Amino acid sequence: MPVAAAVKNPSPTVEQKMVGTGEAWIAPKNTPKNTKEQYSVYAINNKMIGVTVDQDATNPMNKDSFTFYLDKFPKGYTLEKMEWKSNEKTILNTVEQAVKNDFSESNEPKFTIGGSLQIHSFHYDAQKMKGQKGVLTLTFKNEANQKLVWKKDIVLK
Numbered sequence: 001m002p003v004a005a006a007v008k009n010p011s012p013t014v015e016q017k018m019v020g021t022g023e024a025w026i027a028p029k030n031t032p033k034n035t036k037e038q039y040s041v042y043a044i045n046n047k048m049i050g051v052t053v054d055q056d057a058t059n060p061m062n063k064d065s066f067t068f069y070l071d072k073f074p075k076g077y078t079l080e081k082m083e084w085k086s087n088e089k090t091i092l093n094t095v096e097q098a099v100k101n102d103f104s105e106s107n108e109p110k111f112t113i114g115g116s117l118q119i120h121s122f123h124y125d126a127q128k129m130k131g132q133k134g135v136l137t138l139t140f141k142n143e144a145n146q147k148l149v150w151k152k153d154i155v156l157k
Contacts, residue, residue, distance in 0.1 A: 054067045067119060076143065
């Protein structure tokens with residue numbers, strides 16, 4: 001399976017980023033072929049990150065949002081922050097902010113984490129942002145402050 005190349009991290013404070021075009025798309029087991037889900041696996045310095053992005057509009061959880069699931073990430077690393085960046089808007093939330101946002105009734109674009117910290121979502125105003133092209137970036141960090149960055153181009157539906 002092709003995977004993204006990685007930049008070596010000579011220092012724990014230098015962020016590791018994916019480079020190249022070796023994105024690998026596979027469907028999770030027991031997933032219908034016509035699914036709207038996209039499963040992305042990256043290898044960064046031999047550390048695997050797997051994320052499922054679900055933009056299926058028939059899923060009631062995806063009304064004015066998309067959900068994503070962290071299926072695989074390296075031992076010792078935790079999700080630190082989530083970012084949506086497009087030409088029109090940049091939204092950045094830490095995990096702590098996203099957990100608080102799950103209880104917020106604000107209509108402003110935001111990340112949320114709910115469902116016993118299992119369900120990650122990006123909420124947006126579909127009337128204003130539908131069709132917007134951007135990048136979902138997830139940053140993982142370990143205790144030594146070493147970071148792994150996962151990115152995915154997305155068009156909001």
